Amino acid sequence: MLEAEQISKKFVKGVLRRQTVEAVKEVSFSLPEGKTLGIVGNSGCGKSTVARILLSLLTPDTGSVRIDGEELFSGDRKRDRARTRKIQMIFQHPESSLDPAKKIRYSLEEPMRIHHMYDPAKRRERICRLMDLVDLGEDLLDRRPRQLSGGEAQRVMIARALTLEPRILILDEPTSMLDVSVQAQVLNLLKELQEKMGLSYVFISHDIDVVRWFCHDIAVMQQGRFVETGPTEKVVENPEHEFTKELLTMRL
Ligand SMILES: Nc1ncnc2c1ncn2[C@@H]1O[C@H](COP(=O)(O)OP(=O)(O)OP(=O)(O)O)[C@@H](O)[C@H]1O
Ligand SMILES: [Mg+2]
Incomplete structure (x- = not known):
């Protein structure tokens, strides 16, 4: 249901010596409903640029992105x-996306208010339902972001993203700042939500072990290109591209 076809994006860097960086080169993929595509690759290979294009924060130079055709x-x-x-x-970093001066309740209501969704009573009801869905108590609603743990803040961010009833979530290193046990809890929660709601995920990470466990399909990205894509087990068990092999051995 999400399809990217041959998307490319160049940036011009530098003031005196202008240099063109091809951040994304002819990237194509399709993501079905209820599935997760993992994008792995080294720092600077273009993962976040793909994410920003999918979120319409950047327009690709060429290529197209389609949702439901x-x-x-x-x-x-x-x-x-x-x-x-x-x-x-x-x-x-959930803490940088939550207004430090505002209570959690405010941050959860804000997207619905901006998009003119529901009346205030219905918004309050939805906020409580979403808190329940992400396993947080309603007492958290009257706290401010600094009064939350990293895991709680990330759950709030998940609830906030869900207020707009999305079908696709882009997860850009969503748990890399959490310790291992909390990371597993948040990833398990995301898996549960995917099953309950049929959400599709694009999951960006440089940890191939996490990607292997979490994603149905993998795209290996190197210098702007998807050099290898396919079902996770196939790519991990039978890597074809040199760079995929390198990623897999590097972690050992
Ligand atoms: N707005 C911009 N202007 C100029 N260059 C940019 C811009 N955004 C990204 N780039 C360049 O594009 C390339 C890809 O960057 P991107 O942020 O997509 O990498 P990444 O794979 O997400 O890296 P990381 O794993 O470190 O987050 C880099 O060379 C980066 O310097
Ligand atoms: Mg990035």
Whole structure:
């Protein structure tokens, strides 16, 4: 249901000596409903640039992104807004995405208020339901971000992304700042939510072991390109590209 076809994006870097960086080169993939695509690769290979294109924060130079067969950027602002709402993001640092001065309740209501979704009573009801869904008590709603642990803050961010009823979540290193046990809890929660709600995920990581456990398909990215893609077990058990082999041996 999410399809990227031959997307490319260049950046111009440097002021005096201008240098072109091809951050993403002819990347294509399709992501079915209820499935997870993992993107692995070294720092700077273009993973977050792909994420920002999928989130409409960047426009690709060439290529197209379609959701349910419809172009993500058609130019019709109202329709594009409704489409892009279906794709939400979970960032690596929840604390930088939550307003430190505001209570959690406010941060959860904000997206629905901005998108004119529901009346205030219905919003309050949804907030409680979402807190329950991410296994957080309602007492947290009256706290501020600094009064939460890293794991709790990431659960709040998941609830916040779900307020807009997305079908796809982009997870850019969502748990790399959490310790291992909390990381497993958050990833398990994401798996549960996927099963309950049929969500699709794009999961970005440089930890191939986490990707192997969490993702149905893997795309191995090197210098802007997807050099190898396929079902996770196949790629891990029978890597074809040199760089995939390197990634797999590096962790040993
Ligand atoms: N706005 C920008 N302007 C110029 N260059 C950029 C911009 N955004 C990204 N780049 C460059 O594009 C390349 C890919 O960056 P990107 O952030 O997508 O990498 P990444 O795979 O997410 O890395 P990491 O694992 O460190 O997060 C890098 O060379 C980066 O310097
Ligand atoms: Mg990145």
